[in-house]
Amino acid sequence: MIYDIEYETMPREALEAIQLKRLQTVLSKVYATVPFYRKKFGEAAILPGDIKRLEDLRSLPFTTKQDLRDNYPFGMFAMPMESVVRIHASSGTTGQPTVVGYTARDINTWAQLMARALSAGGASRGDIIHNAYGYGLFTGGLGVHYGAEKLGASVIPVSGGNTRRQVTIMKDFKPTILTATPSYSLHLAEAAEEMGVSFADLHFKSGIFGAEPWSEDMRQEIERKLHLNAIDIYGLSEIIGPGVSIECLEAKNGLHLFEDHFIPEIIDPDTGEVLPYGETGELVITTITKEAFPVIRYRTRDITSLNPEPCVCGRTHARMKKVSGRTDDMLIIRGVNVFPSQIESILMQVEGVAPHYQLIVEREDKLDTLTVMVEVSEQMFSDEVKALQRTGDTIAAEIKDYLGVTAKVKLVEPKTIQRSEGKAARVIDKRKI
Numbered sequence: 340m341i342y343d344i345e346y347e348t349m350p351r352e353a354l355e356a357i358q359l360k361r362l363q364t365v366l367s368k369v370y371a372t373v374p375f376y377r378k379k380f381g382e383a384a385i386l387p388g389d390i391k392r393l394e395d396l397r398s399l400p401f402t403t404k405q406d407l408r409d410n411y412p413f414g415m416f417a418m419p420m421e422s423v424v425r426i427h428a429s430s431g432t433t434g435q436p437t438v439v440g441y442t443a444r445d446i447n448t449w450a451q452l453m454a455r456a457l458s459a460g461g462a463s464r465g466d467i468i469h470n471a472y473g474y475g476l477f478t479g480g481l482g483v484h485y486g487a488e489k490l491g492a493s494v495i496p497v498s499g500g501n502t503r504r505q506v507t508i509m510k511d512f513k514p515t516i517l518t519a520t521p522s523y524s525l526h527l528a529e530a531a532e533e534m535g536v537s538f539a540d541l542h543f544k545s546g547i548f549g550a551e552p553w554s555e556d557m558r559q560e561i562e563r564k565l566h567l568n569a570i571d572i573y574g575l576s577e578i579i580g581p582g583v584s585i586e587c588l589e590a591k592n593g594l595h596l597f598e599d600h601f602i603p604e605i606i607d608p609d610t611g612e613v614l615p616y617g618e619t620g621e622l623v624i625t626t627i628t629k630e631a632f633p634v635i636r637y638r639t640r641d642i643t644s645l646n647p648e649p650c651v652c653g654r655t656h657a658r659m660k661k662v663s664g665r666t667d668d669m670l671i672i673r674g675v676n677v678f679p680s681q682i683e684s685i686l687m688q689v690e691g692v693a694p695h696y697q698l699i700v701e702r703e704d705k706l707d708t709l710t711v712m713v714e715v716s717e718q719m720f721s722d723e724v725k726a727l728q729r730t731g732d733t734i735a736a737e738i739k740d741y742l743g744v745t746a747k748v749k750l751v752e753p754k755t756i757q758r759s760e761g762k763a764a765r766v767i768d769k770r771k772i
Contacts (some may be wrong), residue, residue, distance in 0.1 A: 342458035342490070343451070344666050346599045351647070354655070356516060358602055359393050362628035363697045366390055366399075369633055375410055376635060396602065397613045402637045404500065407577065408435035414439050418631045421632070427477045427576050439576050440631040446485065448628055452582035452597055453486020459595060459652075460570040461545035461588040462516045464491035469514035469543075471523060472550070473499045473761050478580030479550055483518045486582065492516070499523065499760030502530045509541050511577040517546040521553040522763035523562060525694050528564040529758075545588065548575065549581055551762045552641075552662045552680045556687030571661055577637055578624050584593040584659055590651050593658030600628045601639075603657060604636070605645055608666045619644045622659065623665055640665045642678070668766065670700055672707050679765040682711060685737045691719035695756045702770040709746040711738065712756065719752045720752045 340349050349357075366387035369376040381387065390396065407415055416423065418440070425441040441449065456472040461469060467488045472479030480498055487494040494515055497505055505527060508514075517524065524546060533536060546565060547682035549572035561569045573594050574581035583601060584594035596603050599623050605614045608621040623638045627631075641662045649655045663675045664678030671677070679698055686692050701708050711734065719730065738746045757764070 340458045340463055341621055341653060342405060342455040347455065347595070347597075347656065349500060349655060349763040350600070353600055355393055356626060357599055360394065361599075362393070362602060362625065363387065363390060364450075365627050365629075365633050366635070369417055369635060370390060371641050372445070374407065375415060377712060393767075395600070396636070397604070399636055400609065401623065403636050403639075404437060404577070407437040407517060411427045411435050411513060412438040413440070416631055417633055419441055425632050426597070427478050427481075427580070429576060437577060442630040445579075445632075448600065449579050449622050451488040451517055452579065452600065453482050454489040455571055455597065456582045456585040457483070457486050457490050457492070457516070457547065459585045459587045459654075460516070460547040460572070461568060462487070462490060462492055462547075463548055466492045466516050466545055466548060466763045467512060467514040468494045468516040469497060469505070469512070471497055471499055471505060471517065471519035471527070472581075477761065478574070482574070482580040482582055483547075488763070502527060502639050503761075506531045506536055506704075507532055509543075510536060511554075513542045515544050517543050517567065519546070519548060520550045520759075520762055521557055521762055522551060522695075523549040523758075524548055524561055524565060525557075525570075526760075538565045538567070542568070543690065547572050547585070550666075551765075552664055552678075553685045554687065555661070556684050557694055560687060572663065573641075573659070575639060576640075578626060578639075579629065583624070585650040587650060587654065592650070593646055593660055595646075595654045595656050595699075597646060597651065598656045598660050599609050601626055603645060603659065605643070606638075608642075616645050616647050616657075619660075619663075624660075640667045642666060642669075651747050669764065670698065670709070670768070672709050672744045677709070677742055677744055681742055682738065683765075684713075685741055686734065688728060688733055689730065689737075691716045693753060695758075696755055697764070698766045699768055700766065700768045707770065709744060710747050710749055712749045714756055715750050717753055720750075 365477050370387045423440040424443050428436045428438045470483045476479035545568045549568045558569045570586050572585040574583040584596035586594050604623040605620040614620045622641045622643050643662050645662045646658045664680050696713040699710040734748045
């Protein structure tokens with residue numbers, strides 16, 4: 340089902356006309372109200388009125404996460420605090436938190452976008468949504484919550500944690516849509532199995548998973564274990580939260596990016612050059628309808644590509660390819676670029692290996708080393724040592740052949756790697772660089 344037929348199926352010419360008008364409005368606003376942007380535009384010798392075409396957007400400077408941190412907490416807000424009704428923030432585990440604000444209209448826009456997203460993922464009025472995204476400063480839980488209510492569905496605000504209790508709720512309340520991080524969904528499947536509960540006997544038809552990169556192989560694993568259609572959703576708090584883009588149930592072939600609210604670009608992450616449709620690079624997004632916290636050419640650090648062709652579902656907005664990783668999560672091991680999702684794809688094709696792993700990077704004698712710690716099944720762990728050694732050697736060889744990097748592989752018993760209720764901690768970088 341398409342929630343907003345008028346805008347989601349709009350011809351590109353009409354869509355681009357709306358984008359340009361909204362872009363010009365937001366540029367005038369940030370220039371007048373946000374000192375950071377007034378200074379940046381001045382340094383680039385650009386005025387808002389100089390932007391006459393969408394192509395002129397590329398002449399504007401980028402905004403980075405460090406810019407947001409440098410203006411902590413409210414320096415990037417374009418509205419006075421008396422107009423801000425909601426504040427969210429990142430965890431700040433890698434530095435100063437990034438703080439985002441919403442007006443009442445922003446909250447309504449976000450709810451509308453999430454209603455679109457949930458519809459694309461198979462939800463409708465009458466569905467019951469089991470929302471296992473975290474509530475609080477993290478945008479995931481409340482984003483799904485308000486979108487579900489806007490759609491007219493019932494929502495169970497279960498949040499993360501209390502995993503066994505969640506399984507009981509799934510049995511008793513009979514939800515039909517699951518929303519969670521992909522890694523936590525597999526944790527739910529583990530807990531259900533321990534409790535003697537089969538997801539095949541539950542009532543889920545779709546699961547909408549996001550907040551961390553995940554591979555096609557993990558999708559297959561989730562669908563096999565949870566007996567549902569696994570749909571990828573994308574968003575980030577700096578842009579609005581979840582609901583920036585989502586796959587449709589009909590195709591599951593790229594995430595529809597809601598271009599009437601966001602202008603996407605793909606750039607070369609090293610040079611900043613804008614790349615054409617189809618080429619892979621870093622996603623840059625400009626918000627064109629947000630009031631409290633608009634951002635211009637925000638570098639997301641997410642690696643993807645854009646496809647402007649209309650989808651079989653009828654939506655006409657550009658589709659972004661499933662995010663393969665992040666430029667700032669990318670590991671460089673002896674000159675080789677490695678994304679966790681690439682390792683995941685290899686692991687998911689090895690029989691007897693569980694979808695729980697960590698990458699440990701260390702520096703020994705001035706050389707980088709990569710250790711892949713991965714769980715194996717109960718049956719495999721009970722096998723003889725030679726069988727385990729063969730599996731480890733197979734994984735190491737596949738990583739070498741596919742990525743060109745030498746890795747140590749450490750197979751560990753089930754439940755060894757700590758589970759996460761939110762984003763999985765895939766990388767432990769112990770290097771002193």
